[in-house]
Every structure is written in structure tokens, then in C-alpha cells.
Amino acid sequence: MAMCTSIMLMTLASLALPIFATLVNPNKTHSYPNYVKTTMMYAFITSLIPTTLYIFSNQETTIWSWHWMMTQTLDLTLS
Incomplete structure (x- = not known):
């Protein structure tokens, strides 16, 4: 996952290059x-690499887990 x-x-840095070039x-x-x-x-072509790795690694399913916490008198719902 470090490669992604x-x-x-690198994609975000390439998107920032035109902004820094004007400065x-x-x-x-x-x-x-x-x-x-x-x-x-x-930047678009570079972003396709992590996107395809994400799609082909079968991690696109969503898992929900609800944890209920009591903080004195305030109820918080965390996901």
C-alpha cells in the first residue's frame, strides 16, 4: 500500500506544479x-495506477461498524 x-x-504534487510556477x-x-x-x-494518468490497484485488489466493499460511546452527558456515534 506504500506504493499507492x-x-x-506524486499526483497531488503534479497538480500543484502550475500553481507554484505562477508564484x-x-x-x-x-x-x-x-x-x-x-x-x-x-496527473490523471498517474492517478489511474492506484485506482486500478484498488479495483483489482477487491477492497471496494464497504464495512460498517458502529461503536457507541458515552461521554458524560453527551452521546456520540462513531463509525
Whole structure:
């Protein structure tokens, strides 16, 4: 599962690149829309790897467990 975490962090980092690029050098606006489009495309392709690993590992079922706690006079429901 550590590989999925690193790939997801790489996806988020690639999505943050256009934001940081404007902070570093805001005057260069030529081909910026193309740069953002390419970055989004790479982030989407990179996010497909953990998605397919998640789907093919048969973990997409949801398990619910309710734990009831009493905190003095306040009732909390935790899931």
C-alpha cells in the first residue's frame, strides 16, 4: 500500500506544479494553458495506477461498524 501512497502524492504534487510556477515566475504567460492542460493530463494518468490497484485488489466493499460511546452527558456515534 506504500506504493499507492507515493503515487497519490506524486499526483497531488503534479497538480500543484502550475500553481507554484505562477508564484515563481508570474510574467511568463506564453503557453501556460498548454502547460496546465499537460499537467492535468499527467496527473490523471498517474492517478489511474492506484485506482486500478484498488479495483483489482477487491477492497471496494464497504464495512460498517458502529461503536457507541458515552461521554458524560453527551452521546456520540462513531463509525
